[in-house]
Amino acid sequence: MPAPLPHEYLPSVPALVVESDDIQDGERLSDLHVFNDWGMTGQNVSPHLRWSGAPAETRSYAVTCYDPDAPTGSGFWHWVLFDLPASVTELPAGAGTAPDFKGLPEGAVHARNDYGIEAYGGAAPPPGAPHRYVFTVHALGVDKLGVDSDASPAVVGFNITANTLARGHVIPHYGV
Numbered sequence: 585m586p587a588p589l590p591h592e593y594l595p596s597v598p599a600l601v602v603e604s605d606d607i608q609d610g611e612r613l614s615d616l617h618v619f620n621d622w623g624m625t626g627q628n629v630s631p632h633l634r635w636s637g638a639p640a641e642t643r644s645y646a647v648t649c650y651d652p653d654a655p656t657g658s659g660f661w662h663w664v665l666f667d668l669p670a671s672v673t674e675l676p677a678g679a680g681t682a683p684d685f686k687g688l689p690e691g692a693v694h695a696r697n698d699y700g701i702e703a704y705g706g707a708a709p710p711p712g713a714p715h716r717y718v719f720t721v722h723a724l725g726v727d728k729l730g731v732d733s734d735a736s737p738a739v740v741g742f743n744i745t746a747n748t749l750a751r752g753h754v755i756p757h758y759g760v
Contacts, residue, residue: 587652587659590718591753594745600638600752602721606631606677613717613758616677619699619708624760630663630680630704631719635673638723639749642670646722646729646744647680648737649704653715661737662717663704664695666729666744680704693733695740702733707758714759723750 607613618626633647646666654660663680669689676687680694682703699705709715724747731743 586716589652589716589755590650590659591720591751595748597748598637598639598750600721600723600750601636602719602752602754603634604632604719604754605634607719607754607756609754609756611756612714613707613756617706618758619706621699622708624706624708626706628681628704628706629678630675632677633675633719633721633754635721635752637750637752638670638673641725642723642749643727644668644670644724644729645672646724646740647675648718648720648722648741648744650718650720651707651709651715652718653709653713655710661698662706663719664697664737664740665692665704666695666724666731666740667691667693667727670727693729695731695733695735695737697737709759711760714757716755716757718753718755720751720753722748725749 649663
């Protein structure tokens with residue numbers, strides 16, 4: 585039985601529409617979005633994301649990528665980005681990719697992911713069944729989350745959940 589998705593046990597909120605020119609729900613991630621370390625040879629580029637349908641009271645956004653299938657007992661956070669201005673409804677490919685962060689809006693903050701880096705970290709599952717990568721956009725009712733880039737994904741997630749007005753996701757997969 586697959587691990588639960590990260591939002592199954594959170595309070596219900598309205599849905600955002602999340603789309604991408606790079607990734608599709610239920611489809612395999614390309615090597616462009618796969619990690620380039622830990623034995624992986626991908627390019628580690630964060631995917632393009634676009635979203636719509638946020639409530640009028642949205643004051644900022646957060647973007648996360650989580651692997652619920654990682655053999656850790658707690659999943660694996662690949663991307664934790666927050667304090668995106670409410671005027672931003674699209675991120676280009678590479679916005680989360682260090683060191684350039686191409687197209688990342690001013691004021692946006694990366695928290696360290698489970699690789700220990702403040703950036704997007706692509707798929708890198710162990711051999712076996714494919715893993716799901718839950719790319720989620722969260723519409724938030726605050727301008728700033730009140731945490732910094734040193735916060736753990738759990739602390740950022742707590743603050744995201746406490747301030748979420750709506751959320752949506754796209755879930756591709758990847759396996760080796």
